[in-house]
Structures are given as C-alpha cells and as structure tokens.
Amino acid sequence: MPQTIHQDSVHTPPVSPTVNNRPKIVFVGSAISFSERTLAVYRAEFTDYDFFRIATLAELSVMRSVHNDVQLVIFEADMMQSALDDTQRFVDAVGAARTIFSMSDPQDAARFLLARERHSGLDNVGFLPLNGPMDVWISIMYLFLCGQSFMPHEIADALINHCAQAAREDGLQPxxxxxxxxVLHMVAQGAANKNIAADLDLSIHTVKLHIHNLLRKIGVSNRTCAASWFMEHHSGQPDPHRGAHGGS
Structure with a gap:
C-alpha cells in the first residue's frame, strides 16, 4: 500500500531516513487527484522508486528536510496558481526535484506557461495529462525520469491559439x-541561445539582439509565445535549413 502522509504529521519526518536509499517520487494533492490505485500501479511498474502522497507544500518541505533523494514532485492541477502566487515558497519546497503538474484543462496549463515567464524558478516544469489511459501515464513518467520533457498537444494547441489571437488583434505585420x-525557428524548437549561436555561426550577443528584435516585431513578450507564433505563421517563410548561413 502507498504511504500517505496526513496534515497532522507536518512536524514529523514522513518516513524514517533509514528505510532505504531509493529515489522518491512524491504526489502532492488529494486522494481524488491521486488515488491509492494510481500509486499502486506506479509502484508496481517503477520498483526502483518509492512513491508517496502528501497534501501540502509544508509537508513536502518536511520530507525534503529528511531526504535529499526526492527526484520528482507531481502536483495536482489546482496548485499551478499557488506556484505563481508564492513562487519563492514553492521553489524552496521543491528544491532540486523536477516539478510536474497534473493537467485536466489545457487552457489552464497554457495560461500557466505564459505567466511563468515573469517568475524565476518555474522554467523546468512538465505536465502529466489526467485524461489518458494508465499506460500513457507510465510512458510519460519514464520520459520524466530520464530527464526528458513532454508537452501534450492540447497545451501546444492552446498556446498557438492564444498567441495567434493576440497577433490578429494587434494586426501584426512583422x-x-x-x-x-x-533564429525564431530554432527558438520554436526549444534551442538555447548558445546552440542557436553555434548552428548559425553567430555570437551569443547577436543571437540575443535578434531575439529582442523579433519579439518586438511579432508583438510578444517571451520565447514561449514566440514559439507558438512561429507554429502559426511560418508557412511560406524562408527555409531555416536552406544551406549556408551568411551574415548576421
């Protein structure tokens, strides 16, 4: 049976530090969001990990004060707003663990991704959709445990629609x-500035300047919206892989 930590245990260590040294995956939320059956399935599939469900950020902080081997923390969807409202407390509670949010409404997830650009520490966040079969959940969990990212297409669609609508309302002529x-094509692929610079034979300073200029031209304020804008508008534009790169 998965171990559940109740609210009245906030001031006691969730588990004895001598139990084992296996990495831990922690679900933060109610039994409605993360049922006992769900945790049991994960535990049977991922036998090298310990799974726990707790209720609050305070309990997560206590658990991490005892254990430094919490690898993933999976929050119920309602806690996305809490992460934005008190980002530092949220980041402190999670520590070095990877942050995952369960997702039932892609619009909520899209709004979170757009808003997080204004909050430091929320850049390495993943999403676990709740509307799929268990084997899909397990496959996505394997990706997270391997350090990979996963973007449900419903969130990508919501981001594209949001940014495209903003572009139409502004009457953009970029x-x-x-x-x-x-540069925008590589931003849309998730490339970091140093990778863009290496691929296009530019300095990082020049890449930053290009990004600053293109964000202003297309009327968005961050890379996430720029990537969505590109997906909506790139048809018929110059081929980013046309061959030699020249100039700056």
Whole structure:
C-alpha cells in the first residue's frame, strides 16, 4: 500500500531516513487527484522508486528536510496558481526535484506557461495529462525520469491559439528578416541561445539582439509565445535549413 502522509504529521519526518536509499517520487494533492490505485500501479511498474502522497507544500518541505533523494514532485492541477502566487515558497519546497503538474484543462496549463515567464524558478516544469489511459501515464513518467520533457498537444494547441489571437488583434505585420526567421525557428524548437549561436555561426550577443528584435516585431513578450507564433505563421517563410548561413 502507498504511504500517505496526513496534515497532522507536518512536524514529523514522513518516513524514517533509514528505510532505504531509493529515489522518491512524491504526489502532492488529494486522494481524488491521486488515488491509492494510481500509486499502486506506479509502484508496481517503477520498483526502483518509492512513491508517496502528501497534501501540502509544508509537508513536502518536511520530507525534503529528511531526504535529499526526492527526484520528482507531481502536483495536482489546482496548485499551478499557488506556484505563481508564492513562487519563492514553492521553489524552496521543491528544491532540486523536477516539478510536474497534473493537467485536466489545457487552457489552464497554457495560461500557466505564459505567466511563468515573469517568475524565476518555474522554467523546468512538465505536465502529466489526467485524461489518458494508465499506460500513457507510465510512458510519460519514464520520459520524466530520464530527464526528458513532454508537452501534450492540447497545451501546444492552446498556446498557438492564444498567441495567434493576440497577433490578429494587434494586426501584426512583422517584417522579419531571413536571419530573424532562422533564429525564431530554432527558438520554436526549444534551442538555447548558445546552440542557436553555434548552428548559425553567430555570437551569443547577436543571437540575443535578434531575439529582442523579433519579439518586438511579432508583438510578444517571451520565447514561449514566440514559439507558438512561429507554429502559426511560418508557412511560406524562408527555409531555416536552406544551406549556408551568411551574415548576421
């Protein structure tokens, strides 16, 4: 049976530090969001990990004060707003563990991704959709445990629709240069500035300048919206992989 930590145990260690040294995966939320059956299935599949369900950030802080081997923390969807409202407390409670949110409404997840750009420490967040079969959940969990990311297509669609609507409302005529389209294409692929610089034979400073200019031209404030804008508008634009890269 999965171990459940109740609210009245906040001031006591959730488990004895001498139990084992296996990495731990912690679900934070109610039994409605994360049932005993769900945890039992995960425990049977991932036998090298310990699974726990707790109720609050306070309990998570206590658990991490005893154990430094919490690898993943999976929050119920309602806690996305809490992460935005008190980001530092949230980040402190999670520590070095990977943050995952369960997802039932892709619009909520899209709004969180757009809002997190204004909050430091929420950049390495994943989503676990609740509307799929258990074997899909297990496959996604394997990705997370391997350090990979997963973006449900429903969230991507919601982001594209949001940013495309903002673009239409602003009547954008971006006038991007060929080089800016190339940089934007790599931003949409999730490339970091140093990778963009290496691929296009540019300095990191020049890449940052291109990103600053293209964000202003397309009327968005962050890379997430820029990536969504690209997915909506790139058809017919210069091929980013046309061959040699020249100029800046």
């Amino acid at each position: 006038g991007l240069t060929t080089r800016e389209w190339e």
